[in-house]
Amino acid sequence: MSVPTGQASADPGELTWHAAWLPPEAFRALGSRDVLVHGGGPLVDTVLDEVTRACARYGGRVWHSPPWDVDADLVLASRDDGPVANAAAEAARLRATPAVDGVGNGSLGDEGFLLARVNGVTVVLADAPAGLLYGLFHVVRLGAAAFDDDRPARRHQPALARRMLDHWDNVAVHPVSGQIERGYAGGSIFWRDGAARRDPARLRDYGRLLAACGVNAISVNNVNVHDTEARLLTDRLDDVAEIADVLRPYGVRVHLAVTFAAPVVLGGLPTADPLDDRVRAWWVAATQRVYQRIPDFGGYLVKADSEGRPGPFTYGRDHAEGANLLADALAPHGGVVRWRAFVYNHHQDWRDRSTDRARAAHDHFTPLDGRFRDNVILQVKFGPVDFQVREPVSPVIAAMPATRVAVELQVTQEYTGQQRHVCHLGPWWAEVLRFPPWGEGGATVADVVAGDAGGGLVAVANVGDDPFWTGHPLAQANLYAFGRLAWDPRLDPGAILDEWIELTWLPTTTGDPELVRRTLHEIMDDSWRTYERYTAPLGVGFMVRPGHHYGPDVDGYEYTAWGTYHFADRDGVGVDRTRATGTGFTGQYPKPWSDVYESLERCPDELLLFFHHVPYRHVLHSGRTVIQHIYDTHFAGVEEVAAMRRRWQALAGAVAPAAYERVAERLDEQFRSAVEWRDQVNTYFFRKSGVPDAHGRRIH
Ligand code: GCW
Numbered sequence: 001m002s003v004p005t006g007q008a009s010a011d012p013g014e015l016t017w018h019a020a021w022l023p024p025e026a027f028r029a030l031g032s033r034d035v036l037v038h039g040g041g042p043l044v045d046t047v048l049d050e051v052t053r054a055c056a057r058y059g060g061r062v063w064h065s066p067p068w069d070v071d072a073d074l075v076l077a078s079r080d081d082g083p084v085a086n087a088a089a090e091a092a093r094l095r096a097t098p099a100v101d102g103v104g105n106g107s108l109g110d111e112g113f114l115l116a117r118v119n120g121v122t123v124v125l126a127d128a129p130a131g132l133l134y135g136l137f138h139v140v141r142l143g144a145a146a147f148d149d150d151r152p153a154r155r156h157q158p159a160l161a162r163r164m165l166d167h168w169d170n171v172a173v174h175p176v177s178g179q180i181e182r183g184y185a186g187g188s189i190f191w192r193d194g195a196a197r198r199d200p201a202r203l204r205d206y207g208r209l210l211a212a213c214g215v216n217a218i219s220v221n222n223v224n225v226h227d228t229e230a231r232l233l234t235d236r237l238d239d240v241a242e243i244a245d246v247l248r249p250y251g252v253r254v255h256l257a258v259t260f261a262a263p264v265v266l267g268g269l270p271t272a273d274p275l276d277d278r279v280r281a282w283w284v285a286a287t288q289r290v291y292q293r294i295p296d297f298g299g300y301l302v303k304a305d306s307e308g309r310p311g312p313f314t315y316g317r318d319h320a321e322g323a324n325l326l327a328d329a330l331a332p333h334g335g336v337v338r339w340r341a342f343v344y345n346h347h348q349d350w351r352d353r354s355t356d357r358a359r360a361a362h363d364h365f366t367p368l369d370g371r372f373r374d375n376v377i378l379q380v381k382f383g384p385v386d387f388q389v390r391e392p393v394s395p396v397i398a399a400m401p402a403t404r405v406a407v408e409l410q411v412t413q414e415y416t417g418q419q420r421h422v423c424h425l426g427p428w429w430a431e432v433l434r435f436p437p438w439g440e441g442g443a444t445v446a447d448v449v450a451g452d453a454g455g456g457l458v459a460v461a462n463v464g465d466d467p468f469w470t471g472h473p474l475a476q477a478n479l480y481a482f483g484r485l486a487w488d489p490r491l492d493p494g495a496i497l498d499e500w501i502e503l504t505w506l507p508t509t510t511g512d513p514e515l516v517r518r519t520l521h522e523i524m525d526d527s528w529r530t531y532e533r534y535t536a537p538l539g540v541g542f543m544v545r546p547g548h549h550y551g552p553d554v555d556g557y558e559y560t561a562w563g564t565y566h567f568a569d570r571d572g573v574g575v576d577r578t579r580a581t582g583t584g585f586t587g588q589y590p591k592p593w594s595d596v597y598e599s600l601e602r603c604p605d606e607l608l609l610f611f612h613h614v615p616y617r618h619v620l621h622s623g624r625t626v627i628q629h630i631y632d633t634h635f636a637g638v639e640e641v642a643a644m645r646r647r648w649q650a651l652a653g654a655v656a657p658a659a660y661e662r663v664a665e666r667l668d669e670q671f672r673s674a675v676e677w678r679d680q681v682n683t684y685f686f687r688k689s690g691v692p693d694a695h696g697r698r699i700h
Contacts, residue, residue: 017202017467018659020209020476021503022140024057029144031058036070039078043129046249047076047136073147074139076124078132079108111216111251112157113138117150130216130251134158137212141499160449162377162406162456163486164217164255164338165210165479166301167463171195171221171236172228181222182412182549184419185464185471190220194228196239197465200246206463207250212503213483218247218461219255223303223340230259233286234266237293244294255298255338260322261310262286273315274325283329291333299335300326301379306343319343319364320371327373338406338458339372341365341380341396350559356575356583357563358384358610361396370402377455379406382432382445384585385563387415387460388541389423389532392597392607395588397448398437405448406455407432411478412462416531418550419462419471421670422644423531424524426481426493433457433489439592446489457486472666473659474524476504497524505655512654519651523644530644532606534637534674535681537630539610540566540574543681551673552680566609568688572616573626574609586611605629616689627691634678635697641667641674 031054037047048064055062063070108114113126113135124135138156139146168181169188179187189202210218220243221229232240233256244254263269263282273279290297304311304322312322323339330337344360361380372378378400383391387410397405409429410416416423433446449456459482462470470476480500484491501517510516535552536543542565545553558564566573576582578598586598596602597611605620616627624632645667652660679700686692686699693699 017205017465017469018473019205020469021480021500022208022212023504023506023508024054025506025508026140026143026503027054028058029142029147030074030139031055031060033060033073033147034063034071035060035074035076036063036068036072037076037132038064038068039076039126039129039132041129042249043133043251044078047129047132050136051076072121074122074124076132076136076139077126078129079125079127108155109157111161112155114153114155115139115151116153117146117148119150122146122151133211133251134214140212141503143502158214158487159446159451159489160454160456160486161452162217162454162458163215163483164219164406164456164458165215165411165461165482166219166223166257166408166458167461168222168224168412169220170226170229171232171239172226174226177222177224180464181224182410182414182460183462183464184413185462185469185475186466187464189463189465190243196242198242200242202465203243203246204250206469207247207252209469209479210247210252210483211250213480214487215483216251217253217255217298219257219298219301219338221257223257223301224307224309225257225259225303227265229257230262230265232256233258233262233290237290241293244297248296253296253298254294255301256290257301257303258326259310260302260304260312271315272310274312274317274321275315280325280328283326287326287329287333287335291335297333297335299330299337299375301338301340302326303340303342306340307346311343318368320368323376323378324371324373327376331373331375336375336377338377338379338455340408341378342386344563346563347561348563349561350564354583355563356577356585358575358577358585359583359588361394362399362588365396365403366399368403369400372403374404377404377406379408379455379458381408382429384588385541385565388539389416389428389528389535390539390606390610391541392539392593392610393432393435393437393445395437395585395590397445398590399588404453404455406458407445407449409457409459409482411459411482413475413478414460414549415544416528417670417673419475420550420666421531421673422472422474422523422527422667423478424474424481424497424527425478426485426496427525428528429481429485430489430491430493433485437593438590444489450489457482457489468659468662473662474520476500477524494521494525497521510654515654516651519647522647526640527644530637530640532637533633533640534677536566537609537633537681538574538605538626539607541610542566552677554680554684567613568685570688570690572614572618573685573688574613575611576613577611582613616685616691625691627685627689628694630685631682631693631695631697631699634682638671638674638678641671645671 035051052062108127110128111130113131116123126132171191172194173179261272263272263279267282303309305313326337341361343364344357348355380396384394413419435445436442477500481496484496501520505516507513543554545551546556577585579587603611617625682699
């Protein structure tokens, strides 16, 4: 077995992508050591293979067979692997005693591991092979520090059991959404022009990147399931099985997005009614065939009755009946159905002030709490609307105690600059995950989705066949941050960014690692807030161009059927979602938030226009008026992008030319676009309000 490690290469026969956060150099510290690997099975083979390659490159040695008491610098031992390996694990444990004692008691779970360094030996113990794999990547992350001083034993277990990426990749190029819906990194790594790409080297490298940041599940096709993609469930199942085979050694389970109409479009039945026996039988049989082919298949992902997709409403059934139909077919095989809560009316009449898209998921789903089977995961977008740069946390997350809920993020930057803009989202996601839906000190969003009882964290992927994986090289950090936060939502986003920088921008790729690190932090740390500053203000959202969603169009959606987002007139701006005078959306939150958001005085500034319609001269907690805030932040946002660009220019010659050029070119576009945003938003509000800028700056 060989592990590809992508490298840009001038030689056309060579791999043509960059290594992202696992270049060979990342394994230097480990690869120059003597390493003992214990355990069996495909995932341990992966560990062994990684270690073997690293040692071959950097002069270390590897043992995977007796004698067990070799004088290794690093021992990676599975505790569950029969008497021989247990003897080895015991030897490792004894070597690490007393550090491991106490901490090592009790199960480490399916994915956990224990790490200690005692008497010059670094020991990783796991109870299951996946734990060993994650332990290996942890050692890689630590680099030389893994072999420095003694470290007391520490258990590492993922807080969230389910850490998944959804690819919105189409098999056949779709006339509107292309090869990847909302994809900004070239073509798909799975599919091309209607066929499977069959590029196992690249897929395997992807699996490696995922395992190294903690992702353990993936769905391989768009939730908008079109005709070709529907057939992945039946006659094109082999294509899915091949992907599963490649990703399995990295502990990544494959899922499929399926169409609710499958019994009709694939099975030739006259109906897809979830209560029809023929329909049930069809799903049972189709699912059996899937598991015969892919025994560890993860399950189905469904977008139903949403933006024109088929669903149970067609048959007068509700979403519990729809989801349970698939859940029953999957249950005997241990699979789950991931049912998306993204259900809203996209045929609204903008004249009707009572329809509120933000309310929709809660209105549809909370009455169904308790009616979903155990193997249904309700997949809820983190905010009530749609992956905007600022939204409150969705009230559905707190309202379904008897349902397994997963929170969905968008790593692909549909609404956050489309991978042309630097917008580092780790800080935003950390904020969402730590939000306490029942008030300060109470459980957090991360707690709701944690463990086996929770549905975990899911994100729409941002990867394509681009040489840098994510189009913008710095957008890789979003994927990395997603995986790490899903593993441990309490991690500090700044520290995660440091990890990514250290793994990706290695000393061999730069003459001045410290300058690179400092500059990347300066550019990326606050880039999400910078993006927020020059785009839609104060939580109002959706001032993008309809359709492709790039660039400003303040009224782009204002009078459309998809929903109305700012209601700006000459007097004020914002959506009144209060119970007192508005759509009543604030009432979907538990206390204290239902009161906090309802109150003009208590509502946080950054969400003010999401919840309230206010006059332009309304004074924020910051002391500025709303209109002055709009002007100031838009001027500041552009200045910040200009500074990002200058900072990057200082790295010319310090990083690989291809990466330098790619980022430089994107920063030029970000600057151009930020100016456009600033000028359109400021001009729009100046014209509406007639209020001049207090600082007399030029507004067109
Ligand atoms: O934000 C919208 C996107 C659609 C997407 C939809 C969804 C896959 O613009 O492209 O469809 O969300 O989440 O289903």
